[in-house]
Amino acid sequence: MLAVRRNPKRRAARRSDSERTRERLLEAASGEIYRAGFQSASLDTILGVAGVTKGALYYHFKSKKALGFAVVEELIAPDVHGKWVRPFESVKDPIEALIGAVRSIPVRPEDVRGGCQLNNLAQEMSPLDAGFRKRLAVIFDAWREAVAAVLREGQAHGLVRRDVEATDAAGLLIAMVEGYASLAKNAQDPKVMKAGIRTIVDWLRSLRPADNRKAG
Numbered sequence: 398m399l400a401v402r403r404n405p406k407r408r409a410a411r412r413s414d415s416e417r418t419r420e421r422l423l424e425a426a427s428g429e430i431y432r433a434g435f436q437s438a439s440l441d442t443i444l445g446v447a448g449v450t451k452g453a454l455y456y457h458f459k460s461k462k463a464l465g466f467a468v469v470e471e472l473i474a475p476d477v478h479g480k481w482v483r484p485f486e487s488v489k490d491p492i493e494a495l496i497g498a499v500r501s502i503p504v505r506p507e508d509v510r511g512g513c514q515l516n517n518l519a520q521e522m523s524p525l526d527a528g529f530r531k532r533l534a535v536i537f538d539a540w541r542e543a544v545a546a547v548l549r550e551g552q553a554h555g556l557v558r559r560d561v562e563a564t565d566a567a568g569l570l571i572a573m574v575e576g577y578a579s580l581a582k583n584a585q586d587p588k589v590m591k592a593g594i595r596t597i598v599d600w601l602r603s604l605r606p607a608d609n610r611k612a613g
Contacts, residue, residue, distance in 0.1 A: 415457075418447075418449055418453055418457065419457045421446075421447040421448065421449065422443065422447045422449060422453070422454060422457060422458070422464065423464075423467060423468060423471060423472055424447070424472075425442075425443045425444075425446035425447035426438065426443050426447075426464050426465070426467075426468050427468045427472050427473075427514070428446065429442050429443050429446070430465065430468060430514070430518070431511055431514050431517070432511070434517065434521050435465050435518060435521060435522055435529075436521065436522075438461075438465075440454065440461060443464075462526070462528065465522075465529065466528060466529070466532060469518065469529065469532045469533060469536070470532060473514055473515055473518070473536065474532075474535070474536050474539075477515060477536050477539070477540055478539065480498060480501070481498060481540045481543060481544070482539055482540065482543040484497070484498055485498075485543050485544065485546070485547040488547060488550075490551075490556060491547040491548060491550055491551035491556055491557060492551065492556060492557065492601055492602065492604060492605055494547060495544065495547065495570070495601050496598050496601050496602070499570075499574070499594055499597050499598055499601065500594060500598065502574065502578075502590065502594060504587045504590045504591050504594070505587065506585075506587055508587075509578075509581045509582060509585065509586065509587045509589075509590055510582070510585060511582070512578050512579060512581075512582035513574075513575055513578040513579075515533065515536060515537075515575075516575045516578060516579065518533060519533045519537075520579075537571065540567075540571060541564065541567045541568055541571060542564075542567070543567075544563075544566070544567035544570055544571070545563040545564045545566070545567040546563075548561060548563040548566055548567065548604070549563045555606060556605065556606075557604050557605065557606075558604055558605065558606050559606075561604050566604065570597070570601075573593065573596070573597050573600070574593075574597065576593075577589065577590055577592075577593025577594070577596075577597070578590065578593075580593070581593065
């Protein structure tokens with residue numbers, strides 16, 4: 398009996414094609430969920446945008462919910478980490494770093510129109526599904542702890558007021574960011590988000606010791 402010779406390059410190509418198909422599905426699902434919400438997201442639309450068959454979808458994801466979980470874990474979580482966790486891992490001035498992150502919030506009409514995808518999903522799915530709620534909580538917790546950690550570091554170096562409770566302040570920052578995003582989405586007006594950013598920046602400056610405040 399002849400042994401079947403397997404071609405490593407061919408296997409690698411198949412794996413690569415499979416990975417690209419999965420990535421297209423995730424990107425298409427993310428866009429559709431952002432547009433319509435998870436419950437109203439159309440699998441047919443996702444398949445059409447991704448350019449794949451229903452069989453390919455169920456090869457990678459056993460259900461629509463599994464696809465939604467993957468969007469949270471593989472797209473939303475890394476995006477939040479890149480904007481609100483990694484930038485604070487090594488900074489000289491915590492308040493300036495936080496101000497920079499707040500000022501980098503997108504305020505184009507198309508960004509305001511859809512709101513924050515993390516907050517959108519939390520508002521829609523957390524009351525309905527424990528799987529979504531737990532996965533979204535992991536993201537919020539990491540965001541809050543990253544901000545709290547950089548505030549505590551600032552306190553250790555005299556750059557943040559000693560009376561600031563870091564975890565509470567971090568939670569307030571998240572609440573303000575997401576709250577203004579919701580207000581701007583409801584108003585469909587970038588000016589609401591821009592005003593919110595100015596308010597948050599002023600609040601962040603107030604966290605400096607009185608003798609260490611400066612315009613930023």
